[in-house]
Amino acid sequence: MSISPADRLAIHELLALHGHLSDSGDFDRFTEVFTDDVRYDLTAYNAGVVTGLNALRDMALQLGDRNPLAHHVTNIVISPTTPDTARALSKGLAVNLDGTTGSVTYDDTVQRTPGGWRITHRRIIPRRKPLTP
Template sequence: MSLALEDRLAITELISLHGHLVDEGSLDRLEELFTADVVYDLTDFGGEPLTGIAAFRDAAWARGEGNPVAHHVTNIVVTVAPDGRVEARSKGLGVLADGSCGSVTYHDTVVRTAEGWRISRRRVSPRRAPLGGKAASG
């Protein structure tokens, strides 16, 4: 299955919208990003997966000042899996209030809904070592 250019653009804009809404504190608009039953997987950070928009919203509010002040997304790659699932992979940069920053990879499954494309699953993986953590051979 191929994906139309219009769908690829819509998915790219969907992923980009995440940072704008979260950074603005517009958590009342998360339905524009996620399916109602979204799984937001933070296990690579030692947390449990969050299931549903309310769980994501509550976790963000609970984290308060610990949230990044800026989420930047880049390098979005959209693919169609052999089973027909649409997947997107992107890089994220988070800037904290003290000026420190970190890098993550977002692994998304996106689905077409009556309202448009939405993220149904997101796994967030921190980037902590260069070259995928693989030691140089030589």
């Protein structure tokens, strides 16, 4: 299974756009990143699964100043699953107001829609300890 270089670039830009919109507080533009019925899995943070674009936006607004100052996405690996869907793994780095940082893995399912590629499911996996042999 493969997707075109143009699709790969579009998925990379999709994942990057999330951080820019989050950092600017432009949550109403999340329609450019997620499907209306997105499942945003925060189970690893004991916050369950946020379902739907409106609920995701509301959660981000409720966090207010507890949102990170900056989101950075890197190390993107795309594995097509069908011609119109793919799994995208990436690393997320967050810079917090108090100067601390955090690292996560984003495990995304992305889908081609009439408006372009969108995330249908995101699972956030925090990185809490280094590897041990």
